[in-house]
Amino acid sequence: xxxxxxxxxxxxxxxxxVIGLPYLWVLAFFLFPFLIVLKISVSEAEGVLFKDVxxxxxxxxxxxxxxxxxxxxxxxxxxxKTYLSSIKYAAVTTVLCLAIGYPFAYFMxxxxxxxxxxxxxxxxxxxxxxxLLRVYAxxxxxxxxxxxxxxxxxxxxxxxxFAMNAIPxxxxxxxxxxxxxxxxxxxxLPFMILPLYGNLAKMxxxxxxxxxxxxxxxxxxxxKVTVPLSKAGIIAGSMLVFIPCIGEFVIPELLGxxxxxxxxxxxxDEFFSNNDWPMASTVAVVMVLLxxxxxxxxxxxxxxxxxxxx
Amino acid sequence: xxxxxxxxxxxxxxxxxxxxxxxxxxxLIIYSFNDSPIPNVWSGFTLKWYAALAxxxxxxxxxxxxxxxAFATACGSVVLGTxxxxxxxxxxxxxxxxxxxxxxxxxxxxxxVIIGLSLLLMLVSVQRAIxxxxxGMLTIWxxxxxxxxAYATVxxxxxxxxxxxxxxxxxxxxGARPWQVFTLVTxxxxxxxLMSAWLLTFTLSLDDxxxxxxxxxxxxxxxxLVIFSRARLGLNPSVNAVATLIVLLVSVGVVIASLxxxxxxxxxQQDIAAAARGA
Numbered sequence: 001x002x003x004x005x006x007x008x009x010x011x012x013x014x015x016x017x018v019i020g021l022p023y024l025w026v027l028a029f030f031l032f033p034f035l036i037v038l039k040i041s042v043s044e045a046e047g048v049l050f051k052d053v054x055x056x057x058x059x060x061x062x063x064x065x066x067x068x069x070x071x072x073x074x075x076x077x078x079x080x081k082t083y084l085s086s087i088k089y090a091a092v093t094t095v096l097c098l099a100i101g102y103p104f105a106y107f108m109x110x111x112x113x114x115x116x117x118x119x120x121x122x123x124x125x126x127x128x129x130x131x132l133l134r135v136y137a138x139x140x141x142x143x144x145x146x147x148x149x150x151x152x153x154x155x156x157x158x159x160x161x162f163a164m165n166a167i168p169x170x171x172x173x174x175x176x177x178x179x180x181x182x183x184x185x186x187x188x189l190p191f192m193i194l195p196l197y198g199n200l201a202k203m204x205x206x207x208x209x210x211x212x213x214x215x216x217x218x219x220x221x222x223x224k225v226t227v228p229l230s231k232a233g234i235i236a237g238s239m240l241v242f243i244p245c246i247g248e249f250v251i252p253e254l255l256g257x258x259x260x261x262x263x264x265x266x267x268x269d270e271f272f273s274n275n276d277w278p279m280a281s282t283v284a285v286v287m288v289l290l291x292x293x294x295x296x297x298x299x300x301x302x303x304x305x306x307x308x309x310x
Numbered sequence: 311x312x313x314x315x316x317x318x319x320x321x322x323x324x325x326x327x328x329x330x331x332x333x334x335x336x337x338l339i340i341y342s343f344n345d346s347p348i349p350n351v352w353s354g355f356t357l358k359w360y361a362a363l364a365x366x367x368x369x370x371x372x373x374x375x376x377x378x379x380a381f382a383t384a385c386g387s388v389v390l391g392t393x394x395x396x397x398x399x400x401x402x403x404x405x406x407x408x409x410x411x412x413x414x415x416x417x418x419x420x421x422x423v424i425i426g427l428s429l430l431l432m433l434v435s436v437q438r439a440i441x442x443x444x445x446g447m448l449t450i451w452x453x454x455x456x457x458x459x460a461y462a463t464v465x466x467x468x469x470x471x472x473x474x475x476x477x478x479x480x481x482x483x484x485g486a487r488p489w490q491v492f493t494l495v496t497x498x499x500x501x502x503x504l505m506s507a508w509l510l511t512f513t514l515s516l517d518d519x520x521x522x523x524x525x526x527x528x529x530x531x532x533x534x535l536v537i538f539s540r541a542r543l544g545l546n547p548s549v550n551a552v553a554t555l556i557v558l559l560v561s562v563g564v565v566i567a568s569l570x571x572x573x574x575x576x577x578x579q580q581d582i583a584a585a586a587r588g589a
Contacts, residue, residue, distance in 0.1 A: 019404055022394035022459070026413040029456050030425075033432035037424075040431055104327045107320040119324070121568065126331050128510075128564045130517045132534050133553040136541045137334030140341060143545070145350040147337060186330065240419060247421020250519050254541055264423045271427060271524075281431065284424050291421070298419055299412045 105196035175257030199233030391462025426524030445527030458511035469503035
């Protein structure tokens, strides 16, 4: 028993270091940089430097905030449209990932126990190989004479996509809303499947037997038992897809076109092409405001999942 | 729906899903052997794009830089991630725990453009104040470390939660000192999680475009940045060749590592079973 108290004492003494080091790290490299972005977004540029927001002048503390960037962003049509269309593409991607991923995860979880590890491994493997290269590969598949482009035209899906205004012309798939959404669904599908699978694999199948004993058809039991029980997985998966999609840059840059406005690309251009750091910072702050609620939902879910397993 | 129809739907859905996931990779590999420089026009088998890579100095120096950064990122992430996971699992209450877990989890979903921009603006401010650090390998590493730590924390944390605390207590009852408990009991039990976290953060860093673009300086162009700048301009057979090599190396590495991890885990379970029988 004495040794046990000894161990706890050791842990308690080590506690400062174990908590302190990673804590300081995230404060310094995650929170603090964001505060700087916030500051720069309201600062007046002076050549390459920025005026201090707080200045001590004649014994008086002066606060000078330049809010013109924010005013500009709310009044400029293009920014507003871009934010809206980012949300739209992220939402469409999330819904499609859920529609494809839920049955996929469900069938995985109900497959024979012996092949489940292999099935899981096959979902994880593309996840390990380069994301950039897999997105690039779609460029080849969707340009003229690409495999997928040929197949889609052969079955005539291009007529449907064209009617939906998702492609610019019949038989042309690249640089369109369609190619962008395909790239995003493709990239983020494993992020939807994995939490859903984790959730569905743990489900107690006796609950379904109980439902069936009580007269529910498999279809009713699925909607009234399985789906509500997998709510946590649905939320986690949707957030893991929706939030990063809003600010996605690489996929719109490689697969999107002039029609597909995405806010991540606007931020990139403000920073790298226009060198307008305050404007880029403002765009970033507004983007964070946009994802704040989904982010809080995600964090709450993560915390709950961490508590639940104890 | 009959059970048989259900099985058919389930098989078809899984097959379709895997086809969707693997089709692009297959296309990349096949067209890396295409003789014609025009994309999507097959004109015969060749290895010339691979031969050309040997003289592609931009790509080779990018690869060497990327490997160094990925190695350092993986090591740093595992250390920081293990500490953070310990903090979150072993100390259930401390001041600012919610803020801490929020800040550790947020980089998992936060759009990378925001992380890249904010880190860069901070590093520029710091550099103006104290003249250090220059943008380059170090700053890229710092960015990757932030992302890698978040992933490593999740992986290690999941393992730590599954651990039976009685094993640590038993070791102490048998006279082990705290440091020995950690190195002889806790560490071997979480070793496979540390290994997966290392591999995951290594590949993550080897693949990152956005953070590297914000944080790189003149002369520090990583391999993904080289690939990205070529891919932006259009399809390029040299990219296909690099892609094939990376995909093959990573798949082989991951499969071998997971087989080794699975075997170690089986042996451990057998040992536990044998010990239980002995007792």
